[in-house]
Amino acid sequence: MRRKIVAGNWKMNYDLSETESFLSSFKEQVRPEDVEVMIAPAFTNLNHAFKSLRDHDVKVVAQNMHQCESGAYTGEISAKMLLSVGVKSVILGHSERREYFNETNKTLAEKVETALKHEMAIIFCVGEEEDKRDNGTYFDFVKKQLSEGLFHISKEDWKSVIVAYEPIWAIGTGKTASPEQVQEMHEFIRNTIQNDFSEGVAEGVPILYGGSVKPDNAKEIFSKEDVDGGLIGGASLEVESFMKIINAFK
C-alpha cells in the first residue's frame, strides 16, 4: 500500500509567535498513524517547528531552496542550511514560485538534482493554468513539467519523491477540481511515470492533490484510487480545519 500524506503549505503566513501558538495546540491533537503529516512553515520558523515537532512524528518541510551549494545569491537558502536546522524535505516547483519568481523547468531540474544529492525528500509540484484546462492541453502541459523538471532522476531516486498535482485555477480560489478531474490527472501522472520508468516505480509514488482542499471535500478527493493525500494551503492555517483534513483518511 502506498504512503498516505497530508502536508500543510503555510506559504508567507505566520510569524514566530503565530507558529508557536498553532503548534502548541496542534501537537495536542495530531496523532499520525495511518497518515504521514507534514508542515511547511516560513524559513524563519523552520528550526522552531523542527524542535517543537520532532517527538510528534510530524515532518517539517521547506517551501523552496536554491539549487547552488553556496555563494553570492542574496536572499537565498541552500540545502546545507536547511539540513543544519533539521529540515530534510523541500517543496519544489510550486506554481507560485514558477509564476512570481520565474522558476523554470530547467531551474527546477537543477533544484531536484541538488536536493537528491543531499538526500532530501522532494514534494514536486505540477499543474496547469485555467486556459490549458479550457483548451484541452493540460495533459501535455503537465507531462512537459514532469519530463523537463523531474524525469532526469534515476529509478532509485523516486523513493525520495512525492508528486503534487495543483491545478493553478483551483489554488486559493475556492474552485476545487472535481474528484473525477483529480483522479483523471493523477492516473495520467502515474501512467506517465510508468512509461518512462517502471510499473513498480509508478505504483510506489505518492501523488497528492492541492487546490482548495477543505474539510468538506477532502474525504471524497482522498477516496480516489490514485490520490494519496493532499498539499493544503489555506485550510492548513487553522488547527481545526487541518485536523479535519488529516482525519479525512480515517
Ligand SMILES: O=C[C@H](O)COP(=O)(O)O
Ligand atoms: O500548496 C498548496 C496549494 O497551493 C493549495 O492552496 P489552497 O489550499 O489554499 O488552495
